[in-house]
Amino acid sequence: MKSTNVVWHDSKVAKAERQKLKDHKSPVLWFTGLSGSGKSTLSVEVEKALYELGIHTYRLDGDNVRHGLNKNLGFSPEDRTENIRRIGEVGKLMNDAGLVTLTAFISPYREDRDQARKLFEDGDFIEVYTKCSLDEAENRDPKGLYKKARAGEIKGFTGIDAPYEEPKDAEITVETDKLSLEDSVREVIDYLKFNQYI
Template identity: 85%
Template sequence: MKSTNITWHNSKVTKEDRQQQKNHKSPVLWFTGLSGSGKSTLSVEVEKALYEEGVHAYRLDGDNVRHGLNKNLGFSPEDRTENIRRIGEVSKLMNDAGLVTLTAFISPYREDRDNVRDLFEDGEFIEVYAKCSLEEAEKRDPKGLYKKARSGEIKGFTGIDAPYEEPADAEIVVETDKYSLEESVELIINYLKTNNHI
């Protein structure tokens, strides 16, 4: 059932006010890539680096969010789309709150990522593609999911029997199978500084 008879209630404190108070912008860094590509690992380290720079940041991770907000969703294409829609809306609230938001979600469909991008002003949505070959991601297999997918225990697994649509024009491409974690973090922090986000 959809909400009716609702009106947006404006605040007397703007996003710009909050950004000025925190002394940084509030972009959303949207980490996308295959399972095992290093999205979560990288987002954890970027969050720590931002904290050490005095930047107010918060990380939303795919598995963590499915423990609460999205625990009623499965992994069908429709549920994946709804998962990303909800995270996009939460990210928009955090953007308005003046926080740098890091999200680590496979988010396999380009259209879903583009729909989230459309929620933000130009330059606020930064797509970070954790680029990693399927072979390397499968070799890492930190959660043992590829093994289960190959044996048929998991159906509709991204990269095996469900698609992953690579970003067409990501702001940041991090080849996590070629660069060290430290080099990858530095690449992202430098991007944020060069583009006056922090």
């Protein structure tokens, strides 16, 4: 049942004031890529680097969020869309709160990522494509999921029997199968500094 008779209640503190208090902007860094491409690993290290620079952050990881907020969702295309919709809305709240938010989700469908982007003002949504070949992601297989998918134990697995639609115009593309983790972190931090987010 959808909510009815709801009215937005404005705050007396605006996003710009929260950003001024924290002395940095509050973009959402949307890490997307295949399972095993390094989204979570990179987002963890970028968050640590930002923390060391005095930047207020919060990280939303795909598996972590499915332990709570999205624990009622599976991996059907419809559930994946709802998963991303909810994360987009949470990211928008954190953006308004003045935090740099890092999200690490496969988010395989371009349309879902575009819908998330539409929630934000220009410049507040930064798509970070952790570009990695399927061969390398499958070789890494940190959770053993590719092996299970190849054995038919997991259906609808992205890259095997479900699609991954690469970003067309990601703000940042990090080739995680070619760069070291340190260099990958530097690419993201340099982008944020050059574009005066931090």
